Amino acid sequence: MVLGLRLHSALYPSWGLACLLPRSFASCPGKSDSCLMMPQLGLLHRRAWASLLGQLRRPPGAVCIRAVHSHSQVAEATLTSQLKPHEEKSNFIIKTPKGTRDLSPQQMVVREKILDMVVSCFKRHGAKGLDTPAFELKEMLTEKYGEDSMLIYDLKDQGGELLSLRYDLTVPFARYLAMNKVKKMKRYHVGKDFDIAGQFDPMIPDAECLKIMCEILSGLQLGDFLIKVNDRRILDGIFAVCGIPESKFHAICSSIDKLDKMSWKDVRHEMVAKKGLAPEVADRVGDYVQCHGGVSLVEQMFQDSGLSQNQHALEGLRDLKLLFEYLTLFGVAEKISFDLSLARGLDYYTGVIYEAVLLQTSARAGEEPLNVGSVAAGGRYDGLVGMFDPKGHKVPCVGLSIGVERIFSIVEQRMKTFGEKIRTTETEVFVATPQKNFLQERLKLIAELWDAGIKAELMYKNNPKLLTQLHYCENMGIPLMVIIGEQELKEGVIKLRSVASREEVAIKRENLVAEIQKQLSKS
């Protein structure tokens, strides 16, 4: 809200046609047909993307986009290199690296609006900005991600330290807290991660994280959404109750995490055949993880003969009950679903976990259904900072990550469908002349405008045609035109033209800046 809402409502039609995709592609590496955008860095293949900037907190869970981008969009052209005319070169393809793409001015405008909206929400909730390097020492990233570790990008050794590209923003944040002995902090990172670190009364920061996700997803007008919530301790409780040995908890958790893109049958098969679970144990797990519902399901699980005997599960259930209470006070409880199949792939979660998905709405004319899946996710990670601290001091943390790139794809796709036009510049005034040999006067005039903070352009030609200048303003959506010619110069005036209404008024030169500012403030 606050920032850029007006533009948002113009840009995003308020109906959402995104269909509900499998929740997560976590632990499903090597999908080479998936293609993702990188903030500030253009577009990278999912692996590189997740490595470098961690789009969703616990990627690549909610990172892949299928069917939205395809490599055919990457323009390719064979060329004979002409680097140096006197050298012979073999043919090469001019293209961006596999899975990456450039962001055009139109795309940049959309991205900027989305990021502005997300950051303004983080600021509304009192978060401080923080940034960490794109690289970390390789050892900082080891044993934090579970099965995802194999997706981390290493840099070529430059004769010094072993470096890896960061895989998400959470592990670097925990490293920062431990390194600087920070015990409390509310931060946001690169416009899409938000975390609250510190020891507080239970579930208040957790509830705020979910409230933030609701504010952002409502504000972006992406259509209806749902936030699935679960707790790692409840999952652990289920595993224990079903008779899974503790050493297999992480591995089974990874399997459960695939339930959004694999059938229960396939997940069950993986648990039995690959992870060595007895079939009847797997079936018991299946009975639990296929449940979902509201706060009443929390109550029901309290009564469950197995879970009610498990200390971990009880702690998780108690927290979820409190969480639902706070979410009701925040007015967002109806957006939340307690979903026992939600696992989140990464190792570092210790408590509540959550993931937002867009709900498919009925298809409207002209809009193709989109496969989108999860657009925001997060959870509590109370042990991660302690892994970095010399004395193992813990700093409890809870956070969330907005799937900015996925949201961007949805909005972009929608705008394509509706053929919406976006201004890619913000130019307010165009400096024109109907006469030859007036470059000097135009240059003097435009410098005055620039120096007054007015966004202004002119044609880089000694003698442009007036019609060409008019057309340029119309095509680019520039609202005002100032015109200077011999007559105006003699009389000490400038013609100010409204491009839309085609009205022209003569303004005294010394009043021009004030008049332009007045006209701009009106529109």
Place this chain on the structure above:
Amino acid sequence: MVLGLRLHSALYPSWGLACLLPRSFASCPGKSDSCLMMPQLGLLHRRAWASLLGQLRRPPGAVCIRAVHSHSQVAEATLTSQLKPHEEKSNFIIKTPKGTRDLSPQQMVVREKILDMVVSCFKRHGAKGLDTPAFELKEMLTEKYGEDSMLIYDLKDQGGELLSLRYDLTVPFARYLAMNKVKKMKRYHVGKDFDIAGQFDPMIPDAECLKIMCEILSGLQLGDFLIKVNDRRILDGIFAVCGIPESKFHAICSSIDKLDKMSWKDVRHEMVAKKGLAPEVADRVGDYVQCHGGVSLVEQMFQDSGLSQNQHALEGLRDLKLLFEYLTLFGVAEKISFDLSLARGLDYYTGVIYEAVLLQTSARAGEEPLNVGSVAAGGRYDGLVGMFDPKGHKVPCVGLSIGVERIFSIVEQRMKTFGEKIRTTETEVFVATPQKNFLQERLKLIAELWDAGIKAELMYKNNPKLLTQLHYCENMGIPLMVIIGEQELKEGVIKLRSVASREEVAIKRENLVAEIQKQLSKS
């Protein structure tokens, strides 16, 4: 201007104490004591920095900062890893990679202000945003940078294409133009590069680039500055007139480029001993490259018996003359110096080149002189797009790059010296209570504020003390406090307190949002 100027004037004292450092560290690799910040990516060692984001257009020319950062600033702590209690771990150091650092909330605020200011200037001049991936195919970057090529970072082969981190933003921009067959474009990139592509009447876009550099450097209030201007064709003319074979032009250009950090004697030695120039040839070059002055020096060079016979040099001089004419109309000619020693290291320049340096002003009390050097640079590169185009079609380009990281260091250093305090959050209202068991009411109240777009915080405690809440507001600079207790609840009011004046008024609950917005708009 336009954006954030008010904050700038508060943040940056208007006197400048940056001393004039050697212009460029180009072709001077391996300075492991230099340490640089990366936009969005934290901080990286100069090589990585230059590779990844190309701070100054033609880095690492103006990229290194000496004496501003040192590695001692990087907090280090030895720790015994406690990743998994049951495993034994060897000791390791918790730190960021060599030459990188985290950006704290304070630093992020300063960075954001600087970037806002730079981007608002680019937008004022009608530029569109554009972004390209962080990686390029390795072959896209070869033979574009001359001696700097050895500084490019390669990624480990992941079993696919050979990739390198981008080294600057110019070569990717040229690749983008050729790939998409764009013939005309004014763009900015990641908030610090600005380019104008297209065939236009001579020197109009070039003059605009210099005007933009002046606007930004004045707007940032860094103290006095000077922009050195030269032309590659004039340098080529000098080399030809002095009797250097054409095959050595690039190599000698690289040597000349070091004149800002090496004496003429040392540069001469390099040219003679390493690059095989005859001593008398080197001396003839020396006579030229030690000249600098205003537009009158351009006139003088027109009369030079050698240069006036050289076609390349004459073209360059004619363009510079026109450039000075336009810069006079823009009102910035007095900031420009024609400097024959300016070479810019990179291979791709074809015409006018320029570089802005801060001038040392007399040291004021408490402020240490800073070694800063070049803070912005650029030039014309008419051949680069043609290198990528299948048919060799050329798109003439001219551009500039702002040394955002160097500027950031200067401002940061200055603020440290003056002990200036920065708010790291933008919170407007704090929701407090003097009573126990009021969490529920506080949560309901703060959700109302958030939903109205008001930036609000509360304490994550069931029963916080009122004094603690008051102190928090004072420490964080939060201007307003809303207080709810039993009395207020009963009367349907909320107390609104101004933290600075300590005045309290009771506001009807239904009028609270409007009243807060009124108070905030006043301040």
